[in-house]
Amino acid sequence: SSFLTVAASVGRRMRMPAKIFLALIAVTLGSLLMHYGGRWRCAPCSHPAGGGKAKRTNVTFLKTHKTAGSTVQNILFRFAERNGLTVALPKQQCGHHFCYPNPFSANFVHPHTLPPNIVGNHLRFNAGELHRVVPADARYVTILREPAAMFESLFTYYSQHCQTFRRVPGGSLGAFLEQPLRYYRPQDKNSNYARNTLTHDLGGDKDRPAADAAYARAFTAQVERVFSLVMIAEHFDESLVLLRRLLSWDADDLVYVKLNMRTPASKRRLTPDLAGxxxxxxxxxxxxxxxxxxxxxxxxxxxxxACVARELRLLRAAQERLLQSCFGGRRPLRSSAGKIRNKDLRPWQPSAQVGILGYDLPGNLSRPSSSRELCLKVVMPEIQYTKILLHSQSARYRHNHRH
Known part of the structure; x- marks a missing residue:
């Protein structure tokens, strides 16, 4: 049956032997049927997201590092602009993040962007301070990435910004992993990129000793209580299915182009030993x-x-419409920053050793103004987009507060 197919897939992804996993499923189903006297039904797909329900407009996205968070942020920024919403943005002295890696404070938010509907820039989670800023009915969302792939990206991306990484001879990831405590200092500037970065971003203690398994379980439970959805970067489209249903958005609200990607030359292959x-x-x-x-x-x-497959088809059809409108039906070609004609579309480069790719829009396509705006914003890097949003929201704030 389709359910068993999905169940087997879940078992594989959870690295559990298929027979054991299916046996557990059978026991669980049996218990449910006994408890509900045969009245149990699968979760319906008959009320899809966007099917007449009001779209949720209050979303707090905890943007983690090197996890495809920039792509999610771009989706949220565009939704906010289209719907006249307010995005919380950092004060200018904080840069384009909320004075990260410090714990978030309501004082880090630019006053012209209060009260917000959307939060999407980097911050270190601090529940009490966020509750001072965001609406009570906000849905909290974040995204995680497989730790080995994520750490390889962090090590490369922040090689010139993290003191721990700068100590490693020749910038060797293998040398670091052989003796990490030889190079790592918790008190170092930007040490948050060198160990348990997801934990740090989510407000946890990155330096808990490995023997403290109870802490990891308790912290995970805490994250689960706060966040309505934890997306997974390796399963981005499937995560968008759940995000769409959580927020009751249309598929067209979730179209995207992958942002902030490195050049192939900037990536390293990890052996199973290094990944471990x-x-x-x-x-x-x-x-x-x-x-x-x-x-x-x-x-x-x-x-x-069947429901997931249908949702994925809807999302991918929306993606195809985006590609047709913005790129003439072709996959967008990534370019190095120096080759991008439009300066507003050139991504920030962390160092000479790391190349971050961006996009140029084809110049030979005729588009209505609304499509041109979408096409420009869907490939716009975070720093430029944040500046544009702050400018437009400040203008709106001043207009609304004229005496």
């Missing part, structure tokens, strides 16, 4: 990822494979 060492060093992040990756697939299984 990364997970051991970032052990709380690994615990978080494994838990929420499993949670994602349990939620998808509850929807049913």
């Amino acid at each position: 060492k990364v997970r051991a060093w970032n052990w709380i992040d690994a615990h978080l990822y494994d838990h929420f990756n499993g949670s994602l697939w349990r939620q998808l299984a509850a929807l049913g494979s």
Whole structure:
């Protein structure tokens, strides 16, 4: 049956032997049927997102590092602009993030962007201070990435900005992982990029000793209580299915182009041995990822494979419409920053050793003004988009507060 197909897929992704996993499923189903006397039904797909329900407009996105968070942020920024919403933006002295890596404070928010509907720039989670700013009915969302792939990206991206990484001879990831405590200092500037970065971003203690398994379990449970959805970067479209249903948005609200990607030359291949060492060093992040990756697939299984397949078709049809409108039906070609004609579309480059790719729009396509705006914004890097939003929202604030 389709349910067993999804269940088997979940078991594989949770790295559980198929026979054991299916046996657990059978026991669980039996218990449910006994408890509900045969009245149990699968979660319906008959009331899809956007099917007449009002769209949720209050969303707090905890943008983690090197996890496809920039792509999610861009989706939220565009939704806010189209719907006349307010995006919380950092004060100018904080840059384009909320004075990260400091714990978030309401004082970090630019006064012209209060009260907000959307939060999407980097911050370190601080529930009490966020509650001072965001609406009570805001839905909290974040995204995680497989720790080995994420740490490889962090190590490369912040090689010139993190003191821990700068100590490593030749910038060797292997050398660092062989003896991480030889190079790592918790008090260093930007040490948050060198160990359990997801945990740090989510407000946890990145330096808990590995023997403290109870802390990892308690912290994971805390994250689960706060966040309505934890997306998984490796399963981005499937995560968007759940996001769409959580927020009752249309598929066209969730179109995207992958942003902030490195050049192939900036990436390193990880051996299984190195990947294992990364997970051991970032052990709380690994615990978080494994838990929420499993949670994602349990939620998808509850929807049913037919429902998920239909939702994915809707999302991908919307993506095709975007590609047709903005890129003439072709996949957008990534370019190095120096080759991008429009300066507003050139992504920030962290160092000479790391190349971040961006996009140029084809100049030979005729588009209505609304499509031109969408096409420009869908490929716009975070720093430029943040500045544009702050300018437009400040103008609106001054207009609304004229005496």
